[in-house]
Amino acid sequence: MTFNGKAVFDGKAVVVTGGGTGIGRTTARGFAEQGARVLVVGRTAARLADTAEGLRGILPLALDIADPDAPATIVDTAVREFGRLDVLVNNAGVVRDSAGAQEMVATNLLAPLRLAEAARPHLAETNGVIVNVSTSIGQRGWPMPGGALYAALKSALESLTRSWAVQFAPDVRVVAVAPGPIATPIGLHQGLTPEQNAALKEALVAHVPLKRIGQPEEVAFWITQLARPEAAYTTGVVLPVDGGAVVG
Template identity: 55%
Template sequence: MTHAQPEPSAQTPPERAEYAFEGRTVVVTGGGSGIGRATAHAFADEGARVLVVGRRTEALAETARHRPNIRCYGADLSEPDAPAAVVAEAVREFGGIDVLVNNAARLRPEPLGRIDDLDARTELRVNLLAPLFLTQEALPRLEAAKGTVVNVSTAGIGRGWAGHSVYGAAKTALDFLTRTWAVELAPRGIRVVGIAPGPVDTPLAERAGLGPDEVARLRARQSARVPLGRVGQPEEVARWAVELARPEAAFTTGLVLPVDGGASAVF
């Protein structure tokens, strides 16, 4: 005797594909280390073709090592011609763009009164204007793919952050862009989401000029302020870039997700 199978209800989630990104192209900026490298690896491990972009070509090559579906492109995203060059390279290598991860960041902490004009302008170009103009350049490709933009900002920037006014202002603005673009681009089939990492063990502090002892003290202070009692790992942030870009997340847009060990919940 056989029994008819029940019809799936409208609430049944779609079956999760093992390689949901196979045949899709992902562009990751700031892909030479930290969250960018982990994000590139996470997408590549799920079958995506990944273009990693950054200034340090040796670091990009290390990201791509042993992963034949990762390609590298050296570019300084603070330069005006970089967005067009990055999109052209993605099209040349893979034929289009399905997911754009705006992850590249620059941090030069200084209190008001000691902020250097050139450093401030470069911080704003890398942290805010590069995502803006790269996304704008990629729009035709993203629309053709019904793609997703993932902007990486910073958790807790709604509160004051002494010594980081330029960086914090740029990342606050990036969150605003995420929400605004989500509304603007929804009719074109493009989703826009954000990830706001808390303290994460990346080389960003070292590249900002902190020595090993200063970084160790910084990590200790950060861990003390995080409810989970530690800083995060790049892979823990990268996982959410992948999750938010999945086909199963097709009804999610305009979200900026804190991945911060609970730090943003502490008043």
Template identity: 55%
Template sequence: MSGRTGQDESLRDAAVVVTGAGSGIGRSVAHAFADAGARVLALGRRAAKLTETARGRQGIRPFAVDITEPGAPEAVAERALAEFGRIDVLVNNAAVVVRSPLGRIDPEQARQQVATNLMAPMFLAQSCLEPLRAARGTIVNVSTAGAVRGWPGNSVYGATKAGLDFLTRTWAVELAPHGVRVVSVAPGPIETEIAENAGFSEERIAELRRTQRARVPMGRIGQPEEVAWWVVNLARPHSGFTTGVVVAVDGGASVAM
């Protein structure tokens, strides 16, 4: 990665892997890195969505893959190295959320959330570890600000994200001697398609948004670009003394009574 030449070019030609890049926060993260001059491997299950993400940005290379499938983490690392020759940043953003209170938790839905939200980031990081060490790179995990307190109906999802933050702190200590930083960005309510993807009706989504706004001291729903800004800037060399942190991007919701 080159230094600054009049403007911040610290991410120019950096090789970045972003999961869940077909929409929402992941798409905004892929765009933000590409706009900073990075080369981005955009991962997701749906090729058409990834094509939309890459449209107009030559630095984004779509790669349709189910990161929960056996062999997928290794395939991602191999593809990134084939495309870019290195891996500077891994962004673990992909997530599945299914609202289920205790007593109505479906085992298969629970397994899907654990596999996508917790196991896939673990094994992607492991598969990308040697290139990340060689680049003295950064892992950015996208968790949730909601995991810091009780969250009725979301015990499985919240547990996977709390677990991801624990991995962030532990990996930060493990990998610091190798020059690899690990950080979490924890969004609050953000305007994405996650509720639609979870099968919520329009009426349920509207009610959810009203409830969310009422709980956010800043009185609004966040935008994916506001989360992407933190992901990108925490990956810059200028953040080189920052590791093991969980940054809440939630309008103050996690600290409000």
């Protein structure tokens, strides 16, 4: 994909959290294929190496974003290695039951909060963008055990998106995408068996008017689109990418 005859993100620097699998991996590779240098962050080095495979623009950084020091390390690494920061994608997220509530709060809410604060001055220098990854479930109730806190934290991330869009303007844009059920390993990472995972996806698809699971590429497409220069007048929005789940 090109813009004015060159790759849109040539010379741009991007951070993608949770870039070792799923939506984050596809997003990181999408930015790199369009010219960006991308710092991919996750806890599992082997997954990050798979994301970087065959793409010179991708730099892996293995750490836990729930560590209070991690956001500063991530931003410092990106700026040191790339000399700038243009896009922060707050993508990493986990689904846990109430025994894992603290991990979920630290990963899904506090880490994006600290990352946004650490990245803001650097993004302001480049008129950069924060893209937060929410969920269509954040806008409705979730009947599955453990889902209520997950949904609440995503609702909070959407609220932060709107507040930051106002507070960080005019230098930094802040947007979010809200995917419906997407074909990623998130259920397996949650500890579901393959059978439980398939049953969960089937139950979620019942609420999707388009009657299918989405693909990571269908979410990564919008994350990269929202970071493009043509999207420069768009901030504070949460874009559903959910097969119509929110309106169905």
